[in-house]
Amino acid sequence: MQCGVGTILHGTITSVSPQMNTSLRTVKMTPKGRDPIGLDTINIRGSTIRYYILPDSLPLDTLLIDDTPKPKNKARKEADRGGRGGRGGPRGRGRGRGRGRGRGF
Numbered sequence: 001m002q003c004g005v006g007t008i009l010h011g012t013i014t015s016v017s018p019q020m021n022t023s024l025r026t027v028k029m030t031p032k033g034r035d036p037i038g039l040d041t042i043n044i045r046g047s048t049i050r051y052y053i054l055p056d057s058l059p060l061d062t063l064l065i066d067d068t069p070k071p072k073n074k075a076r077k078e079a080d081r082g083g084r085g086g087r088g089g090p091r092g093r094g095r096g097r098g099r100g101r102g103r104g105f
Contacts, residue, residue: 002050006032009042020046 001009001022011027027039054060 001044001052003044003048004050005048008053009044011039011042014041017046020049022046022049 001011001024003009008030009024009027010030011024014023014025016022022044023041024044025041027042028036029039029042030036
């Protein structure tokens with residue numbers, strides 16, 4: 001993994017949050033232009049990560065397959081209907097398009 005300031009981190013990824021915050025263990029951190037430092041664990045803020053460097057031996061084709069079950073048709077139809085007793089379409093859009101700013105009489 002390379003950070004925005006040029007620091008390179010080699011280690012095992014233990015977790016990644018939706019904000020791209022990343023936890024690593026058994027880390028070798030190499031700051032730009034300095035000697036490497038060994039660390040047990042480190043947490044990196046997602047906004048400082050420039051990119052991940054993954055090993056070529058990692059089988060990304062099989063790991064990135066979306067095998068989660070799809071929702072059933074009934075659940076999808078109820079969501080499109082607008083809730084309990086709804087008639088479809090978006091709800092809560094107000095009444096009409098408004099009547100302008102008025103004339104000041």
